[in-house]
Amino acid sequence: MRRVVVTGLGMINSVGHDKESAFKAICEGECGIDTITLFDPESFSVKIAGEVKNFDPATVMPPKEVKKADRFIHLGLKAAQEAMADAAFGEDIDMESFGISAGSGIGGLPSIEKNSIILNSRGPRRISPFFIPGALVNMLGGFVSIEHGTKGPNLSSVTACAAGTHAINEACKTIMCGGADKMLVVAAESAVTGVGVGGFAAMKALSTRNDDPKHASRPFDAQRDGFVMGEGAGALVLETYEDAVARGANIYGEIIGFGESGDANHITTPSLDGPARAMKAAYKMAGEPKLDYVNAHGTSTPINDKNETAALKDLLGGKENCPPMSSIKGQIGHCLGAAGGIEAVTCLMAMRDGIIPPTINYENPDENCDLDYVTEGARAAELNVVMSNSFGFGGTNGVVIFKKI
Secondary structure, three states, rough: OOOEEEEEEEEEEEEOOOOHHHHHHHHHHOOEEEEOOOOOOOOOOEEEEEOOOOOOOHHOOOHHHHHHHHHHHHHHHHHHHHHHHHHHOOOOOOOHHHHHHEEEEOHHHHHHHHHHHHHHHHHHHHHOOHHHHOOOOOHHHHHHHHHOOOOEEEEEOOOHHHHHHHHHHHHHHHHOOOOOOOOEEEEEEOOOOOOHHHHHHHHOOOOOOOOOOHHHHOOOOOOOEEEEEEEEEEEEEEEEEEHHHOOOOOOEEEEEEEEEEEEEOOOOOOHHHHHHHHHHHHHOOOOOOOOOEEOOOOOOOOHHHHHHHHHHHHHHHHHHHOOEEEOOHHHHOOOOHHHHHHHHHHHHHHHOOEEEOOOOOOOOOOOOOOOOOOOOOEOOOOOOOEEEEEOOOOEEEEEEEEEOO
16 A cells, blocks of 8 residues: 655644644643633633634634634634645645545534524524534535645544544545545644533533643643643645655655554543554554654543553553653643644654653652653654554544654
């Protein structure tokens, strides 16, 4: 099968509106988590999130068109525009062999909430005609494909917090099997809304450190008490190795392995076995290379962080064989379906710059979380092979491994 490489990157999250500023802030341990401003959280048990501040959707689409798309699409368009510009294509692209692979865990939740309120307060005739096409998850790929003129496969992954990684894997499979020569991956999420925060809070999944938002998300720390919601988008341009070399493209890395699995265990509680099998599948496909870094799913929840640590030790045959592993969710929160896309971009930039982003807010050791989580700040390192993990509700898991060329 054909080799697949990454030639363009883009991201936006709570610490930066572009890949360079966001990556710099992540490596410097800056935290974008604060009191919610997108709605009034006063009556909520959880009042904090990692919001994308000062973002004007009119900068990514005509002002008159903004109302036709939900915020997750606006964020996705921003990341996709940056990735496409970064890939620096000429004018002689076969757009019929250029596809889209989008990912989002929830999609247009703000639009669903808003129009549900309109239905109950003002009646069905006042529902926006743009509601459905602006809220559907696959419309992320729809809007992006229309803007960039891609006419190849238009795919969408809706697999909770694994959606971004699954979107990368689906794009890679499509190219490997000859379904397209190039794929633009876009993973986006914006669910920081009343029903979103309220719903996760009702499950007791979120941190309630409302008085200390900067330290609320604390992956692998013994006093972690849940994840903090974030929002944002990540985008990657994938193409065949041969095409990238032929046009002299900048290659960030090659996808050498991916794995997916299902827990078949519980609708929300993750298992150890499911993530372990996804990691093993990716590792085997990659040829069992020496891993230099693992970007953890690392949600700051009691069970995930413990299970992910154990799964990595199982994969590599013990603690002594495990490379450094860190989670960036302390900096930007958990971006749900966008997390895998943002974290993949972070992995590729880490390889480019030779730096491992830190796990912030780790203060209290947990005997079940005993690996090297890079807690002292960003660390310089030669990174040739990196792995990124994403696990979601419903027991859906995705892993991808990149190699420096």
